[in-house]
Amino acid sequence: MLALVDANNMYVSCERVFSPRLRGRPVVVLSSNDGACIARSNEAKALGVKMAQPWFQVRHLEKTQGLIAVSANFELYGDMSSRMMAIEARYAPRQEIYSIDESFLDFDGVRGDLVALCRDMRAAIWREVGLPTCVGLGPTKTLAKFANHVAKEAERKPGSYPRHLAQVCNVGAIDRPALEELFAATEVGDIWGIGRRISAKLNESGIRTVRELAHSDAAMLRKQFSVVLEKTLLELRGVSCMALDDQPEGRQQILVSRSFGKAVTSIDGIVEAVSEFAARAAEKLRQQGSMASAVNVFFTTSPFRKNDRQHEANVTIPLVRPTADTRHLVGAAAGAVHRLFRPGFSYAKAGVMLMDLQAAGVQQAELDLVGDVEPGSVDTVPAKSSNQAKLMAAMDTLNRRFGRDAVRIASQTAVSNGAETRSWSVRQERRTPRYTTRWAEMPWVKC
């Protein structure tokens, strides 16, 4: 039996732990640049605020409905997530951390009343970190996700579901007719793996509810849609098609991108931003013990500004040899900007993606075709790269200890007229303190 444990409105709930004034109020958390709503409390959902809705469209609710907005504080959410995941791990032999607020637990071999166990776990998470959660139990990942959906809906709309399904719901314990009824009351788009496009197409074929989907022909779905949808169907019928992955490999690609706080028109500004993103990406790369073989760089104008001339630069640079060295990665990224930049555009966003990742330490021997190296000097390559690794490790240590960018590549901070620019940096006017990860920002308790 699998469980899907997930925090309710994670980011809002994290903020509420430290700001009691946010409890019971409509609250949204804003993306970087305070641009869009990326998390909503139930009260904010009730006001009609949609996921990813631009802030300027709902801003008027501040005055009329008491809506409260805070800037995203990912450092806080990440730390709260680790604490929550550690508690969950105590309750099951295997855990797959699926996202910042969700994990699958595998209770295989655990005996006793799993619903009672999960209620106990919820209480522990609430007591020890202060986050509200819901748990779905089912024989497959898709059914556990569905059960979680029911648990949440039953909590949010007490009238429309049996009371005992709220907060912790085990579809394995629901008899067939009652399950069919739940399926019939749920739209296909609410099922994990069925997004907007597929549900529209399913609706066209007359399949609107989960019940109708569950009774569809598997071969037909595979033919008309994809093997992915066929798996989803089988999982709804209790046939497991997606294994629990409790030992994830490192990422296959690493992306750092941002929208700018205000439009950037100069090449210096783009070089600076792209250098910064490449440096951040390189840090992540070393953290997972990988090297990259290619760097993708893009910068683009805003598609929302219809009157602006549009330009999108995007290029992938293969590297001579895989590297995790910030200097090489920043150099490649900045070089790409110099080749692709066009003056006269208002750029709104940029990013750096590291690709074709491989484990560090797998060093491919090189065939030297240039021939300016003495015979026998092949040995200098590993020696050199080990010095690089030491330098990078020292840089990471210094930056961890003395703050991000204590040591950095010069192009990360363009200098014009002697002043540091960073014109691209994000706006975050409403960010709360990083209560759990910075000594200087710890909450105070008045006695």
Next chain:
DNA sequence: TCTGGGGTCCTAGGACCC
């Protein structure tokens, strides 16, 4: 004025091989 930032997997089609 103002529109997020990460990721994964699958498929189709082209280049190329024998």
Next chain:
DNA sequence: TCTGGGGTCCTAGGACCC
């Protein structure tokens, strides 16, 4: 008249997730 029959690898694009 009539033009094989397998493969692999790579890439771009589309779908999905939170």
